[in-house]
Amino acid sequence: MLQLKTPSKINLYLRITGKLPNGYHEIETIFQQLDLHDGLIISARNDKKVVIKSNSKNLPLDENNICFKATKLLKEKSGVPDGVNIAISKRIPIGAGLGGGSSDAAATLRGLQKLWGLSFTENEITNIAKQVGADVPFFINGGTAYATGIGDKLTQAKSSQKYYCVLVYPNINISTEWAYKNINFNLTKTKKIIKLSEILHKKFDFFELKNFVQNDFEEVVFREYPELYEL
Numbered sequence: 001m002l003q004l005k006t007p008s009k010i011n012l013y014l015r016i017t018g019k020l021p022n023g024y025h026e027i028e029t030i031f032q033q034l035d036l037h038d039g040l041i042i043s044a045r046n047d048k049k050v051v052i053k054s055n056s057k058n059l060p061l062d063e064n065n066i067c068f069k070a071t072k073l074l075k076e077k078s079g080v081p082d083g084v085n086i087a088i089s090k091r092i093p094i095g096a097g098l099g100g101g102s103s104d105a106a107a108t109l110r111g112l113q114k115l116w117g118l119s120f121t122e123n124e125i126t127n128i129a130k131q132v133g134a135d136v137p138f139f140i141n142g143g144t145a146y147a148t149g150i151g152d153k154l155t156q157a158k159s160s161q162k163y164y165c166v167l168v169y170p171n172i173n174i175s176t177e178w179a180y181k182n183i184n185f186n187l188t189k190t191k192k193i194i195k196l197s198e199i200l201h202k203k204f205d206f207f208e209l210k211n212f213v214q215n216d217f218e219e220v221v222f223r224e225y226p227e228l229y230e231l
Contacts, residue, residue, distance in 0.1 A: 001043040002115055006107040007142055008036045008098040009135075010165065013213035016183065017148075024134070024150045025180055030157065030209075031099075031135075033142040034165060038092050038100055040067075042111040045083030056090040070105040070132045071112060077128055080116050095173030099139065105132050106139030160205050168231055174221060182220045 011029045018026040045051065050071050052061045059065065063072070067086050075081070086108060092100030109125055109132070112118070120128070122140070129136040134150045146155045222229040 001041065002111045004040040004042070004107045004111050006038040006040055006092075006100070006103040007139070008034045008038075008092045008100055008103065009138065009142075010034060010098065010167070011215065012209065014215045014217060015213075016180075016216045020150070026149060027147070027151055029147050029151060030213075031138045031145045031147055031151075031154075032165075033139075033144065034098070034167065036092055036098070036167065038104055039089035040104060040107050040111065041085075041087040041089075042108065042115060043085045044115060045085055047083045048081050049083040051083070051085050052088065053085070054088040054090060056088070056094070058094055059088065059090060066101045066105040066133060066136075067108045070108040070129075070136070073128060073131055074109055074112050074118075078116065078118050078120075080118070082116065084112065084115070093169050093171075095175065096169055097174065097176070099135050102133050102135035103139040105129070105136050109136075110140065163207075170227060170231065172225055172228065174225070179217050179220060182224075183216065184219065 009031050012032050014027060014029045016025050017028050020026060050068055052065050052068055054061065062068065067088065071084060071086070088104055090100065092098050092103070094100065106129055109129055113120060113125060126137045126140050129140055130152045134152055137152045138145055138147065138154060141154075141156065144157045144159060146157050147153060
C-alpha cells in the first residue's frame with residue numbers, strides 16, 4: 001500500500017500563443033506547485049479490476065476518472081494485468097484551475113510504477129503522462145516550470161527567493177473548455193509582453209516578474225464573474 005500527497009498548482013502567468021488543428025491551444029506559462037494537496041492511497045487487488053473511491057461526491061468513480069485513465073494506460077504500456085484500489089481524498093477544489101485531477105493522475109502513474117516494480121525512465125513516464133492530460137507531465141516533477149506547447153514542454157525553473165501565496169477560492173467552478181471557447185484570441189496576440197524564456201535563463205525574481213506578465217483568461221473570466229475581478 002502506498003500513501004501519496006498530490007500537490008496543487010497555480011499559473012504565475014499564462015499566455016495563449018496559438019491554436020492547433022486538433023483544437024488544443026498552445027500556451028506559454030509558468031506552473032508553480034503549492035503546498036495545498038489531495039491524498040492518494042494505492043493498494044493491490046487480487047483481481048484485475050481498477051476500483052476508485054473518494055470522499056468527494058463530485059468526482060466520477062468510473063472510467064471517466066482521470067486516475068482510472070492513467071491506470072488503464074499504464075497497464076496497456078507495461079502489460080501488467082493486476083488490479084488496483086485507488087482512494088482519493090480531495091482537498092483541492094474541483095474546477096478551480098489548480099490542477100488537482102492532473103496531480104492525482106501523475107501520482108497514480110508514479111505510485112503504480114513503484115507498486116508494480118516497473119522500470120520506465122523519467123522521459124518514458126512523462127510521455128505516458130502527456131497522453132493522460134496536458135497538465136499531467138508537470139506534476140511528474142512539480143516545483144516551478146516554464147511550459148510551452150499545450151503545457152507539456154517543460155523547463156524547470158527556480159525563483160531567487162522564497163515567497164508565499166494567498167489562495168482565495170470563492171466556490172466558482174469555471175470550465176477550461178468554456179474559457180477557451182469564449183476568449184478573444186486576436187486580442188491576446190496583440191499584447192506586448194517580455195519574453196519569458198529570456199527571464200528563465202537565470203533564477204527569476206517573482207516580484208520583478210509580476211510587472212511584465214498577465215493571464216490571458218482574465219478578460220473573459222472577469223467579464224463573466226465580476227466578483228473575481230473584485231478579489
